[in-house]
Amino acid sequence: MNSTELNQRVDGIFVSLFELEQSQLSGDKNLFSDLGLDSLDTIDLVISFHKEFGIKPPNDELQHIQTLSDVYALVEKYHKNREQVLDH
Amino acid sequence: MKKRRVVVTGSGLICPLGSSSGELMEKLHGNASSVVSQPEWNHPPYGLATTLSSPVAYFDLSEIPRKTRRTMSRVSGLAVKATNQALRASGISEDLVRSLSTGISYGSTMGGTSAIREYYAISREQDSLASGVRSTTFPQIMSHTCAANLAIHFQIPGRVVASCTACAASTQSIGFGYESIVHGYADRMIVGGAEELEPAVVAVFDVLSATSSKFNDSPENGSRPFSRDRDGIVVGEGAGTLILEEREQALARGANILAEIRGYFTNNDACHMTNPSVQGLESVMSGALNNAGLKPEDICYINAHGTGTPAGDEAEARAISRLFGTKTPVSSLKGHFGHLMGACGVIESVACINMLNSGLIVGTKNIDPIDPACGPLMHVRSEDKKSLEGDYIIKNSFAFGGINACLIFGRGY
Numbered sequence: 001m002n003s004t005e006l007n008q009r010v011d012g013i014f015v016s017l018f019e020l021e022q023s024q025l026s027g028d029k030n031l032f033s034d035l036g037l038d039s040l041d042t043i044d045l046v047i048s049f050h051k052e053f054g055i056k057p058p059n060d061e062l063q064h065i066q067t068l069s070d071v072y073a074l075v076e077k078y079h080k081n082r083e084q085v086l087d088h
Numbered sequence: 089m090k091k092r093r094v095v096v097t098g099s100g101l102i103c104p105l106g107s108s109s110g111e112l113m114e115k116l117h118g119n120a121s122s123v124v125s126q127p128e129w130n131h132p133p134y135g136l137a138t139t140l141s142s143p144v145a146y147f148d149l150s151e152i153p154r155k156t157r158r159t160m161s162r163v164s165g166l167a168v169k170a171t172n173q174a175l176r177a178s179g180i181s182e183d184l185v186r187s188l189s190t191g192i193s194y195g196s197t198m199g200g201t202s203a204i205r206e207y208y209a210i211s212r213e214q215d216s217l218a219s220g221v222r223s224t225t226f227p228q229i230m231s232h233t234c235a236a237n238l239a240i241h242f243q244i245p246g247r248v249v250a251s252c253t254a255c256a257a258s259t260q261s262i263g264f265g266y267e268s269i270v271h272g273y274a275d276r277m278i279v280g281g282a283e284e285l286e287p288a289v290v291a292v293f294d295v296l297s298a299t300s301s302k303f304n305d306s307p308e309n310g311s312r313p314f315s316r317d318r319d320g321i322v323v324g325e326g327a328g329t330l331i332l333e334e335r336e337q338a339l340a341r342g343a344n345i346l347a348e349i350r351g352y353f354t355n356n357d358a359c360h361m362t363n364p365s366v367q368g369l370e371s372v373m374s375g376a377l378n379n380a381g382l383k384p385e386d387i388c389y390i391n392a393h394g395t396g397t398p399a400g401d402e403a404e405a406r407a408i409s410r411l412f413g414t415k416t417p418v419s420s421l422k423g424h425f426g427h428l429m430g431a432c433g434v435i436e437s438v439a440c441i442n443m444l445n446s447g448l449i450v451g452t453k454n455i456d457p458i459d460p461a462c463g464p465l466m467h468v469r470s471e472d473k474k475s476l477e478g479d480y481i482i483k484n485s486f487a488f489g490g491i492n493a494c495l496i497f498g499r500g501y
Contacts, residue, residue: 019154036155043223 006053006079007072013048014068017041027069035068045071053079093335094269095500097343098178099438100170103326104142105425108173112435113442115424116450119470121308122425123322130304134287138299140310142324142426143285156241159227161200162284163430164237166327171238171278174329179343180276189275191247193265194235194282194329195257196430201286203228234282234327246274252430255393256354257281258328259433259485259493263352265332266495275334280434282327289429290323296362298397299323311427312454313394313420314401314462321395322426328434345500347441350480351380357490364400364486369407372492373482380480380496384412387496388478389449391440393486394420395427404484405462417476419468423453433485433493440483440497449474 001009011025020035031037037045046062049055055078065071101108104122105115115122122142129136149157149165157165175185184190203225210220227233232250239248247268251260258281265277293299300320303310312318338345353375357368377384390412392404401420408418421436428435443449451468458467468474483495 038155040158040223047222 001079003072003076006076009052010071010075013045013052017044017048025068027067027072029068030066031068031071032066049075053082055079055082092270092272094266094332094349095335095338096330096346096349096441097333097338098174098176098180098331099329099346099441100173100175100177101326101328101435101438102144102147102166102169103328103425103428103431103435104144104324107146109438109442112439113446116421116439117448119453120424121453122324123307123310125304125307127304129287129290136287136291136294136299137301138290138294138320138322139304140300140307140322140426141285141290142322142428144325152241156237159224159240160237161203161228161233163196163200163282163327164228164234166284166325167194167234167238167280167282167329168241170280170282170327171242171329174278174331175242178331180331184276186243186245188246190244191249191265191268191274191277192235192238192244193249193251193261193268193277193279194238195251195253195261196234196282197254197257197289198252199231199233200228200284201289202284205286205288238278244278253489253491254487255395255427255429255432256485256487256491256493257430257433259437259483259495260354260491262330262332262349262434262437262495263354263493266349266352269332269334275337277332278329279332280327280329281430283325283429283431285323285325293321293323300396309454311396311423313392313396313423313452314405314459314467315455316457316459318396318398318401318459320397321422324426324428326428326431326435328431328438330434330437347444347500348498349495350498351376351382351496352494353379354491354493357492360490362488364403365490366403366406366410368490368492369404369484369486370411372494373407373411373484376482376494376496382480382496384416386478387412387416387480387482389443389476389481390416390418391436391481391483392418392420393484394452395422400486402459402461404486405465409463409465414464414466417449417466417468417474419449419452421450423455423470433483437483437495437497440481443476444481444497444499447476449476
């Protein structure tokens, strides 16, 4: 799965889980001040990552996430790691 | 020191017979029934003896904004709807609602029952306890889910308590709110209760042979308080909210006073978890009269708990007969809309307040033939157009665990 496809699936999670419009989603948007998420939402976001991509990013990395671009990057990193593990 | 008096300045509800007190009273006086049959309940995966229930037909949880809705199961959503209506009816300002002297006392049978079932269903399917958990799972389930969600949704910073005493939950909530104001711990209390219809809860009563199953083919006849043919309860759902205020402050702001809470008492049978005690029921009504400074002859109408179970109705009738004799009119509203569980006390209280103000009693639907064991009493049938002649009415609620609660309402002027 390439970056564009991954980002589209991440956007899909935001649309279904947080009831946002696709038009509201762009990489520069801050999850909290722009998109209205809070600490409970980030927990459900991580649960969704596990269901959607089979990944579980560690808490210390999650704490640094601010923008949607940060989310795209984190998902791509752990998704790539997972694919490499599965390839072996 | 002069006793602080407590008045009702607003009410709101959503129940199987309507989404406002006006609609409810119209349906009650029109002898309507909200009981329906769901034949699939007789079959797997339900396997219940009863197919009867009393659901709220039109309610959409998505009307509530996501940020507060995400921690609500249906029961809290119904509570929000009823409370929104009650607050608007009371005309109370947002500043007063968001004051430290405003609190919440709100109950349900046991919290978000559908969320509990969903959690276990997912966990079993995934073979992992953690897999069924989301960040909002516990807030949807917890026993104080209604009270806490109301506090967050309406931004109420005062005391928040939750009575989860099954069928007595909302009557106890009203009573606790009343006591909070009488003793000066709060000036305003948002009180009531809610229930969501969940087959797993119906199963609990079904196993105890406490649900009606003889009338699965004629649902409108299934709930029959005090009738010789009664065979159990019909489980329903809904929510009701009252706005209680300290009387002087309510008068000072020009509030429309619907009624006064004159007395309240709660006790326990202290003998059996599910079998009612005539002595316990008599004591709770006697305690409420003492609290109100009234005598049995001051009461002009008794709104019975009257669920339609063989043992419960007989015990309540005997207790009423012992304390009040045969001259005080008695009825139960559960023949019309079944047993609304954690919401029954408050929704029936809304109806009581309306009866007090209209002067017309709603009688018991499906009571004929009256069970001789549920007498001698002055039973009022739903077909009777009996007027309410007096100033004070009693509202009873009883629950598993031996919990009894009794309120006395008086006119608001």
